[in-house]
Amino acid sequence: MERIIEEIREDLDRRIAAAADRLADRTLAEDAAYAALIGRAELRERLHRQLRQALEGLVRTGRGLPVELSDARATGALRAGQGVPLASVLRGYRQGGRLLWETLTETVAAHDRAALPRLLPGAPLLWEVLDRTAEAAAEAYRGAEAVRGERExxxxxxxxxxxxxxxDGGEGPSVPEAAARLGLPERGRFAVVVLAAGPGPGGAGASGAPRVLWRLRADGETGLVELGHHPLESLRELLAPLGVRAGVSPVVTAPAELARARRLAALALRTAPASGGPRTALLDERLPQALVAGEPELAGRLRQVVLGPVLALPEEDRRVLLTTLGTWLACRGSTTYAAQRLYCHRNTVANRLRRLEQLTGRSLADPAQVVEVALAHAAVVQRAGEEEDAYRPKPLRDLPRPGGPTR
Structure with a gap:
């Protein structure tokens, strides 16, 4: 077979060049990806080289030599960088192989039709060469795509x-440029989510949910949420499967506000319950707790000045009074509802509250002093964390509408 090819080499080279022209035109007509991404001259030159390499591979295989695959690897990496789909690349190798065999048989027939049977053993060898070159191109394509994906x-x-x-600015892109490259609109509805350290956010992002761009950080995950028409409260459902504490910022309307939103989300995370109940904290629903969390030095002073005498009590007394206070605050100042939650008589709740008033010197009938006591209680809960989570006021659904406390 090698001898036949050498005898028709000059005519075969001319026909292969013409075949490369036809294959380039056919590829551009049938494959939208090539038509959109590759110029005809570059495509034709690469196809011509591909056909010649396949022919040389056939000759080398007949001699028992390995096929030279460097050109196929270069083609695979090049097409990956250009964004041509791998399926299009492999289709080109298949079409090129068929066209090369047709060209080879036509050239042999034109030279000596009687020599055609001597060419037949070369068919399986040619397809073996094409399989190897296509596989090498695909391997290089995937490798280049992986590198590009990592860079992206x-x-x-x-x-x-x-x-x-x-x-903003400096050596990197400006905020508007960064937002545009991430596919974010100039104006919209955005929020930032900060997760405590734990499992990654693989469970978020169900169909129809807001788009979230996640960023892994040493202390947890941060997510930039493009809310669109979704309410901010829908993030609770989105984050619930993750099973970790989460803080959610208020809604912002421009990418330039996202840095502030991230800081607020981190602050909201510090108020999220460590155990029990919903673990996602929306900042706007936990502003008193966030106020305390944001000023730890003042929070410590507030704990000591307002509730110092209570904190100095024996552990059981301290727990009872602080739990009662937290429950009464959660019940909007209703001793009746607090008693139901605490499984005791309302007079017991009233007696405990009076003791609190005596110890703190604050009147729970004075709204200004109630605010002070509530913030001090939030500071105690903030410091106690998971160990004394019973102090934490819990949201209740079956309470009367606001309209003044029911003592």
Whole structure:
């Protein structure tokens, strides 16, 4: 077979060049990806080289030599970088193989039709060469795509960091440029979610849910949420499957506000319950707790000045009074509802509250002093964390509408 090819080499080279022209035109007509991404001259040159390499591979295989695959690898990496789908690349190899065999048989027939049977053993060898070259191209394509994907992830992470940290200008893109490259609109409804350290956010992002761009950080996950028409409260359902504590910022309307939103989400996370009940804290629903969490030094002073005498009590007395206070606050000042929650008589609740008033020197009938006591209680809960989570007021659904406390 090698001898036949050498005898028709000059004519075969001319026909292969013409075949490359036809294959380039056919590819551009039938494959939208090539038509959109590759110029005809570049495509024709690459196809011509591909056909010649396949022919040389056939000759080398007949000699028992390995097929040269460097050109196929270069083609695979090139097409990955250009964004041509792998299916299109492999289709090109199949079409090129068929066209090369047709060209080879036509050239042999034109030279000596009687020599055609001597060419037949070369058919399986040619397809073996084509399989190897296509496989090498696909392997290089996937490798280049993996590298490109990693680079894109790094770029995306840097863009997210710029938005979430408020970096604008300098050596990196501006906030509007970063937002545009991440596919975010100039104006919209955005929020930021900060998760405590725990499982990754793989459970979030169900169909129909808001779009979330996640960023892994050393202390947990941060998510930039494009809410669209979704209410902010829908993030509770989105985050619930993750099983971790989460803080959610208020809604902001422009990418330039996302850095502030991230700081507020981190503050909201510090108020999220450590155990029991919903673990997602929306900042606007926990402003007193966030106020305390945001000023730890003042919070410590508030605990000591307002509730110091209570904190100095023996552990059981302290727990009873602080739990009663937390429950009474959660019940909007109703001793009746607090008693139901605490499984005791309302007079017991009233007696405990009077003792609190005596110890603190604050009147729970004075709204200003109730605010002070409530903030001090939030500071105690903030410090106690999971160990004394019973102090934490819990949301209750079966309470009367606001209209003044029921003592």
């Amino acid at each position: 992830r790094e770029v995306r992470a840097a863009l997210l960091d710029g938005l979430l940290e408020g970096r």
